[in-house]
Amino acid sequence: MESGESSSNERYGVFKDSSWFRQFRNGSNPWMARYVYGLIFLVATLLAWAARDYGRNALTEMEKLEGCKGAKDCLGAEGVLRVSLGCFAFFITMFLSTAGTTKLNESRDSWHSGWWFAKIVMWIGFTAITFLLPSVIIQLYGEIAHFGAGVFLLIQLTSIISFIMWLNDCCQPDKNAERCQVYVMLLATTAYVVCLVGIILMYIWYTPEPSCLLNIFFITWTLVLLQLMTSVSLHPKVNAGILTPGFMGLYVVFICWCAIRSEPAGENCIRKAEASDRTDWLTIISFVVAVLAIVIATFSTGIDSQCFQFRKDETQAEDDVPYGYGFFHFVFATGAMYFAMLLIGWNTHHAIKKWTIDVGWTSTWVRIVNEWLAVCVYLWMLVSPIIWKSRQTAESA
Numbered sequence: 001m002e003s004g005e006s007s008s009n010e011r012y013g014v015f016k017d018s019s020w021f022r023q024f025r026n027g028s029n030p031w032m033a034r035y036v037y038g039l040i041f042l043v044a045t046l047l048a049w050a051a052r053d054y055g056r057n058a059l060t061e062m063e064k065l066e067g068c069k070g071a072k073d074c075l076g077a078e079g080v081l082r083v084s085l086g087c088f089a090f091f092i093t094m095f096l097s098t099a100g101t102t103k104l105n106e107s108r109d110s111w112h113s114g115w116w117f118a119k120i121v122m123w124i125g126f127t128a129i130t131f132l133l134p135s136v137i138i139q140l141y142g143e144i145a146h147f148g149a150g151v152f153l154l155i156q157l158t159s160i161i162s163f164i165m166w167l168n169d170c171c172q173p174d175k176n177a178e179r180c181q182v183y184v185m186l187l188a189t190t191a192y193v194v195c196l197v198g199i200i201l202m203y204i205w206y207t208p209e210p211s212c213l214l215n216i217f218f219i220t221w222t223l224v225l226l227q228l229m230t231s232v233s234l235h236p237k238v239n240a241g242i243l244t245p246g247f248m249g250l251y252v253v254f255i256c257w258c259a260i261r262s263e264p265a266g267e268n269c270i271r272k273a274e275a276s277d278r279t280d281w282l283t284i285i286s287f288v289v290a291v292l293a294i295v296i297a298t299f300s301t302g303i304d305s306q307c308f309q310f311r312k313d314e315t316q317a318e319d320d321v322p323y324g325y326g327f328f329h330f331v332f333a334t335g336a337m338y339f340a341m342l343l344i345g346w347n348t349h350h351a352i353k354k355w356t357i358d359v360g361w362t363s364t365w366v367r368i369v370n371e372w373l374a375v376c377v378y379l380w381m382l383v384s385p386i387i388w389k390s391r392q393t394a395e396s397a
Contacts, residue, residue: 030104030322033113037091040123041332042295044087045339047127049291051079052343053354077344078135081142084340086127088141088148091333093122099326112325142348148337149346153366155331156297157374160251161381168244184243191246198253199223206260212269215260218368222256225375238382248378252371259367262358291357294342298335341366 094112101108130138199219206215229245232238263269345360353359358367 030109030113030325034323034328036116037328037332038295038298040090040120041087041298041335042291044083044123044127044336045291045294048080048083048087048339048343051083052076077142077348078138080340080343081138081145081348082130082133083127084145084336085130085133085138085141086123087336088145088333089126089130090119090123091329091336093126094119095326095329095333098329101321101325104321108325109321139348142340142344145337145340146346148334149341152298152331152334152338153370154373155334157370157377161248161374161378164244164247164251165381167247168241184241188242188246191243191250195226195246195249195253198257202257202260206269208269215263215269218256218260222252222371225252225372229375229378232379232382237386240382244378248374252374255367255371255374258358259364259371262360262363262367264360294335294339298332298338 098108098112101112103109199222202215202219206212207219226245226249229248230242233240233245234242342358342363345358346362346366347360
């Protein structure tokens with residue numbers, strides 16, 4: 001018993017005091033481990049993009065593989081799905097092997113934070129095996145990936161709303177109330193001004209003709225949702241303040257903008273550089289930013305397991321794991337499906353242009369539904385405590 005405790009304390013001492021290189025080598029720093037997983041996820045995303053845009057020229061040897069008919073089934077959209085499947089298999093394996101880890105001195109903690117050579121070989125092996133699979137299996141995975149990507153969006157949505165609610169609580173402490181109210185009003189006013197400016201610019205850019213009814217509907221309905229969130233938040237029974245609907249307004253306006261930007265190039269209502277056949281620097285920068293946004297969103301959501309716990313422990317022991325390992329890997333597994341859907345425009349038979357991401361009518365409607373769902377989840381988080389309290393009062397009476 002004493003030897004077990006001394007081993008735990010010794011490992012925790014290494015975790016606190018050693019250099020990052022020694023912690024990485026000894027597998028003793030779970031905080032550093034998440035950056036390595038994020039790097040693996042980034043490399044997988046870039047590999048999927050390379051298979052889509054440049055694989056037809058670089059992977060001519062694919063025609064020799066058993067599952068690749070003339071290389072065409074292993075490239076393009078299927079190339080993205082094969083790389084995505086390898087990444088998903090790696091992270092779902094990590095999820096199954098680390099779920100339920102609670103203490104830093106467990107063997108599963110060492111597996112999560114160390115054994116990097118073995119895990120990198122495992123990831124490469126999973127990715128290589130996918131290129132030997134027949135096209136039927138890949139197409140089946142593509143259909144399942146639609147559901148997995150939706151799960152990722154729902155998890156990300158809940159995480160973002162929880163962060164906004166937490167930020168609102170931090171901006172409204174009991175002390176220095178008057179000064180804090182000034183800061184809250186300043187932040188809220190800025191958020192609403194940015195929302196209105198964004199809506200006005202979308203009307204100018206994406207509704208050049210009265211016939212652009214769909215874009216007019218998207219933008220106008222976003223304005224209506226912003227008003228609805230503000231009204232519910234300021235209702236006397238809710239009294240959630242003006243800051244959270246302002247931040248949520250920024251989020252839904254951004255999603256609406258992304259949805260309209262996802263409409264296919266060449267439409268009369270979308271006058272943008274993508275309509276031309278050439279690839280300019282702005283398109284490339286937008287693509288790079290979008291890829292980095294995918295990785296950052298997956299990374300930040302993966303460590304936010306607290307907002308999905310029904311019972312939240314206020315106290316944390318010194319040797320408790322800093323975040324949920326199983327949840328972390330599950331988010332990355334669904335994130336692998338998500339980046340596949342973005343790169344193929346949510347359509348397994350969709351030919352997408354180079355240096356583009358998340359383009360097509362399917363992508364547009366996924367974004368719009370995500371926006372509406374975000375508002376519904378936010379409104380439910382506002383009114384559910386009141387409904388729960390009224391039911392408890394009725395039962396006690």
